[in-house]
Amino acid sequence: EVQLVESGGGLVQAGGSLTLSCHASGFRFDDYALVWFRQAPGKEREGVSCISERDGRTYYADSVKGRFTIASDSAKNTMSLSMNNLKPEDTAVYYCAASRIYGRTCLEIVAGSWGQGTQVTVSS
Numbered sequence: 449e450v451q452l453v454e455s456g457g458g459l460v461q462a463g464g465s466l467t468l469s470c471h472a473s474g475f476r477f478d479d480y481a482l483v484w485f486r487q488a489p490g491k492e493r494e495g496v497s498c499i500s501e502r503d504g505r506t507y508y509a510d511s512v513k514g515r516f517t518i519a520s521d522s523a524k525n526t527m528s529l530s531m532n533n534l535k536p537e538d539t540a541v542y543y544c545a546a547s548r549i550y551g552r553t554c555l556e557i558v559a560g561s562w563g564q565g566t567q568v569t570v571s572s
Contacts (some may be wrong), residue, residue: 457566470544
């Protein structure tokens with residue numbers, strides 16, 4: 449059974465840092481796109497960052513570029529998202545996802561498996 453479980457969310461003040469982790473089971477990372485999405489109340493889901501295990505490329509949304517860093521450890525089947533200089537607008541539920549099928553960038557996954565989400569709240 450494929451399963452993704454996020455952890456590491458919480459409440460932090462603006463300017464602070466958090467690191468989210470996602471542990472995957474039931475599949476190997478080889479050839480997958482590993483993605484972090486987020487969704488704030490009343491807003492559409494947004495692709496935040498991704499890494500392609502196929503070629504190692506990473507991609508970041510403009511809103512987080514320079515502040516967030518994605519990483520993966522295929523030996524441990526974990527991926528992470530280090531978030532620095534957090535802003536109130538980063539407040540959202542963050543989800544990790546993985547899929548072997550994706551488009552022009554690794555953010556554009558098709559179907560795939562998703563975690564249950566972890567809340568990140570940034571206070572001003």
